[in-house]
Structure formats: C-alpha cells, structure tokens
Amino acid sequence: MNQISNAIATRDNGPAAMVEQYRADLELVMPSHLQARVGAWIRNTQGLLRRDPKLMEAAQNDVGQFIAVLMDAGRLGLEPGTEQYYLIPRWNKKKRCTEVTGVRGYQGEIELMYRAGAVSSVIVEAVYTNDQFQFRPGRDERPLHDIDWDAEDRGELRLVYAYAVMKDGATSKVVVLNKGHIAKARAKSDSANGKYPERSPWNTDEEAMWLKTGAHRLTKWVPTSAEYMREQLRSKAVVDGELRPEPLPVTIPAPAPGTVDDDYDEDPIEGELVED
Template sequence: MSLKDRVAEATSGADDQEPQQPAADLAVNDTARQWLQRRQTYFTDALPRHVDKAHFTAVALAAMEKLKDCTPASINTALLACARFGLEPDGRQAAIVPYRGVATFQPMYEGYIELMYRHPRVDSVHFGWIRGKDQWDYTPTEPSPRDFYHKPRVDLSEDERGPVILAYAFAWIDGRRSQVIILNRDQATKIRDKYSKAYKNAERKGTKDSAWHTDFDAMWAKSAVRRLVKVVPTSTELAELTQADDDLDDTQAAPPIIRGTVIARDDQPEHGERQAPAASWPKTAQPGTAAHGTDGSEAGEQQ
C-alpha cells in the first residue's frame, strides 16, 4: 500500500469522529518528558533574554526525572518560577524539590549570587567556607580589604583541612569591596530556630523533612548570602526572589506567591493537608502567550 493510500485510510471516517482537543490539553497520559517538551516554549517565554533557552530546557528535563510522583500543577508552577528568575533547576542555582507529592521551587545560594551579578554596579560576588585548619583572620576595625583574610590549605584534602567552621560572603561593588558577611554554625542554627517556620513545623510533626533537616549546610550557605543581599545594590528581581523564598518557608511546600509574576497559590488544600497527585496535567496557554498565567490571569496580578 502506498503512503498516499495509508494516509487516506487513516483519515477515512474522520468526519464521524468527535473533534480532537487542542494539543496543549492532550497530556493526560503523556510522560513528564513529553509534557515538558510540548510546553517548553511556554516556559522559555518567561526566561530573561540572556538565558540560553535550549540549555534551560535540557536542565529542566533532567530535573523532571525525580518529579514523577509530584502533581503536574506544582511542577508547572515550580518550573515557571525558575524561568521567571532565569535560574536553572540544577540543584546549584535552584532546585525543584519533591515534597509530599508537591514539586517545590527552592532557590539556592548560587541563585542569589546569580541575581546579584546582574546588577550593573556589582563587579563580583564571592562565597566561601573556612575549615578548621585554614589560615584566616577577620578584624572589623581594619579598613577594607585588610579586615578579612582567608587562605585555604590547598596542600590538604577537605577532610584533612578539618570541619567547616565559618561561611562567608562579600561582593565587589564599583571597584570597592563590601562588608564581609561571616556566619558560624551556631549563628546559622539561631537563624533556623528563630525564622524558619518550615523547620518548626517539621519538628512539631516529627517529620524532620524541612530543608534545614535534610541539607543544613546548603541552608547555612544561603543564610550567609541572604545577609549579603542587604549590603549590595538591590533590584526588583532580587527582592522578589527573597520574598518568594520567605513565602515558601511560610507554606513549607505549597506553591509560593511570586510578586509581579504569574505564579499563584492554586488549589491549596485547607488546614495544611496535601492533595493527592492530580489526575491530569494542568491546562496551559499556547506557546507565545507568556503574558498569561496558568489560570488565564494576566501576568502581575496577585491572587
């Protein structure tokens, strides 16, 4: 049978069939990879211009493997958050963390640094760990840059250098170095105990599954860099990321409100209960319509 005949046979009786749904709504039985591929333009439309779209899509595809048990609506929200800030979900700039069936956008300390770099006055940003046998000194009364000194023991392995005792961060702004932010483990613990509602909630429930429980060092590092945010030139984008991070901690795993973006708290269950995975993938706008949110609302509208 020729190709022409096979096509004719396959399309015969089409008039008697029910109209097909748009491609954007045919993802119920798709794999996560197929779902993302169908919507890659929808997400990449939200990316800042300097971010490579193909690379972002490749990193997002790799991240999808561990999200197969998460609700599609939460995956949609988390990926859109990454795209909105131009942060790759690679576990370094940002992570998409599965938590009780919900995919959760989690900015990492390198994500904060990436947004700092985008300010035209910021020349560079530095973060580091000081270990027990490293050479270092900090004298706040000395003028910059003589007030801080760190020389790692490159002749030793990390284990031989001893345990981490300090996290530090600073930036060079208009050719001058900023204040050095130094945070020890005890200070990080106090920040956790005082400010993290997610940690307190996990302790109270006995689940011990907050980010502070599962990766203390990552949260320690982010706490140091977040303090640096207060002494560098800020931007709307950086302020929004900080607010999104705070919203995430307030709700533990519910999709956060991202001020000035299309992300909203959709279908959040009451009393802190988590919903079971949805039966179908969420409807999305067609590629090229990034001005609309996942629920059809205009970008920038707060829910």
C-alpha cells in the same frame, strides 16, 4: 483502542508535557539570556523528570505546584535541577503526598548578583576550624582568611562569609555567619526537615548550603538582577537628551507561598571574630 487513548491522554497531561505547554508563559517571565534557549531549558527539565522517578512522582501529584516552581526558576533566569536551583520532592502534610519545591543554590544567588552588572566579583567562602580567619568591622575592609591547602583535614565547618567588590572598586558590607545563624536557617527549611531529608541539599551538600545562606544574606546589600532591570528601564526614559514617557515598571511576580523553600531571611551581621 481505549487503552491507547488513555495512555496518550495520560502522557499529554503529565508534568513533562505540561512544561512544553507552558513554554510561552515561561518565556514571558524569563530574562533575555534564557529566552534564546528556552527550548534547551525545557528539554533539560524534562530530562530531570525522566531520570528521577521520585521527582516525577512529586511533579505528577501536583502539576500546578511543579509549574509554579519552574516559573520561579524561569523568572530568576536560573537552571532548575542544578546548583543554581535545586528541585526537591517535599512531603505536604495537608495533601498527604509529595510535591516539588524549589531551593535556590549558592551559584544561583551569585549569578543574580553578577547579572545585575554592579559588581566585578563576589566572594563567598566557608571557614573551617583549622583555618585562620580575621575580620575586625570598622577597621578591616575585607576578611583575612588563610587556609593550609596541604592539610588533609581542615576540621569542621565554622563560619561562612560573603562580600562583593563593586565596579568602582568599593567593597560591600561583609556578611559573616556562624553555626548558630546557619542552624536557624536550616531549621526553617522544609526540605531539610521534611519526610525526605535525604534529598535536601542541606544533607547532600552541607557546605554548599552554608555558602548559599551567606550569599543570600549578601543580596540585602548588593543589587540583584530584578532591581537592575527596573533601573535600566528608568534610564531608557531619557534618550538623546529628550525626556520620554517612562515605561511602566516591570513587575516580576513573587512565587506563591510554599512554592520555594527559601523562607529564612534574618538580618545579616558583620564579622566579629578576630584570630591571631
């Protein structure tokens, strides 16, 4: 009888059960489009744990850290365990065990820009050594990127660029990053340089992380959903020409230090390379 009781207690205190217990808190920080399907979001997260023993072990080692990562994904309105938001076991030297960290993917970065409602399209592309790329800041509005789609090998990753077309047709600042910029971003990633680098998207999907870095830098110049929501609240202060008390601004808490593997944030550069 004691064994059964202990098993139930262990199950109820495990990461999967804790996700359900925090349903109300997760729903509170989620944007409206996720609140309607919070149940599916939670079930998908629980399924990730069941399918990945290493992730389950890392979540069990520090359930609080795991929940903090999920709260970060939830407040951003992103799906954990996808290319929007990776969940990765990371070695914690102080605790001497693995814990779960979150890594935003390039699809997540792009999703946040689209959701803000200020852009009509977001372009994030990788340039390989056999591609033709041209961009002259101050003269070209957008990069010219030619790809030989019949080529069996486009060569090695060389650049990544990102820009957005705004709803009014204007082009945002164009961000272009080279290998040096990508190397600096990767060097600051705990997941890429930890005890389990084979689990890091930097090693499992390098191109995706180049794209993510470019998209992340572009967010400096393009509104994100958090900014947009605050602006929407301000606009609602005036209804039918009547000035009403402005509601308190929405405060979306930042993740705790070390919760997410997204520390790199250097100033973006405009493209400087011109090829004929």
